[in-house]
Amino acid sequence: MGISQVTTGILRIEDAGTNCYVLEHDDALVFVDAGLPRTWRFTHEALRRIGREWADVTDIVVTHAHFDHIGFAAKAQREFGVRVWVHPEDHRIAAHPYRYQPGRPRLLYPLLHPGSIPVLGSMVRAGALRVPGVDAIEDLAAEQPPAGLRVIHTPGHTDGHCILHLPDRGVVFTGDALVTLDPYTGRTGPRVVARAGTKDAPVARDSLDLVAATDADLVLTGHGEPWTHGAAAAAQLARSREIA
Numbered sequence: 455m456g457i458s459q460v461t462t463g464i465l466r467i468e469d470a471g472t473n474c475y476v477l478e479h480d481d482a483l484v485f486v487d488a489g490l491p492r493t494w495r496f497t498h499e500a501l502r503r504i505g506r507e508w509a510d511v512t513d514i515v516v517t518h519a520h521f522d523h524i525g526f527a528a529k530a531q532r533e534f535g536v537r538v539w540v541h542p543e544d545h546r547i548a549a550h551p552y553r554y555q556p557g558r559p560r561l562l563y564p565l566l567h568p569g570s571i572p573v574l575g576s577m578v579r580a581g582a583l584r585v586p587g588v589d590a591i592e593d594l595a596a597e598q599p600p601a602g603l604r605v606i607h608t609p610g611h612t613d614g615h616c617i618l619h620l621p622d623r624g625v626v627f628t629g630d631a632l633v634t635l636d637p638y639t640g641r642t643g644p645r646v647v648a649r650a651g652t653k654d655a656p657v658a659r660d661s662l663d664l665v666a667a668t669d670a671d672l673v674l675t676g677h678g679e680p681w682t683h684g685a686a687a688a689a690q691l692a693r694s695r696e697i698a
């Protein structure tokens with residue numbers, strides 16, 4: 455686990471190879487993604503570091519509704535009335551986190567890619583198999599979320615996957631459209647998540663153009679370290695790699 459400031463007004467919380475972010479923008483205080491259930495306990499420490507608490511958080515904006523990105527969303531919604539934003543094409547997964555269909559059977563991956571075992575094992579210990587569904591969701595396609603986040607629909611990893619761009623700050627949150635650590639293979643560097651987690655790999659590859667088009671300087675991913683060499687370079691590298 456680690457909490458770090460990645461740039462002014464943005465904290466990264468890393469737990470079990472999975473990132474979520476605290477974003478301060480003018481008066482707004484929001485989360486981008488909601489980690490795993492265990493990540494909840496680290497959010498308090500992160501908020502304390504910036505002199506805030508959960509009562510100050512208004513929204514969680516979710517890049518996509520996989521279990522490792524909505525881990526504490528239902529809890530925050532229930533305990534603090536936080537609004538949870540999800541693209542409508544992911545609402546069904548959000549309500550039923552274990553019903554989604556990956557492009558390839560997931561159980562094969564630890565056999566084919568032993569590098570995935572430490573990451574997937576730590577995700578299970580962080581509650582990956584007991585993520586509660588979340589209902590009463592704000593519609594990320596119909597309305598703009600707060601904190602200056604520009605929503606760009608980038609399907610492929612899931613049907614409703616979105617990247618979140620802060621144009622005036624040169625930052626893009628890429629969720630699992632582009633990662634720097636693939637939990638299913640353990641490989642690092644900019645890439646598309648393996649077919650074990652990605653619904654439609656060719657579509658996900660096409661969506662890399664939308665990541666590049668942000669021309670953001672700082673790329674903050676759903677898994678792995680921040681990428682500081684620009685969205686265009688990250689997308690180009692990801693495009694050049696075969697999807698596992």
Ligand SMILES: [Zn+2]
Binds near residue numbers: 518520611630
């Ligand atoms: Zn995912």
Ligand SMILES: [Zn+2]
Binds near residue numbers: 676
């Ligand atoms: Zn993920």
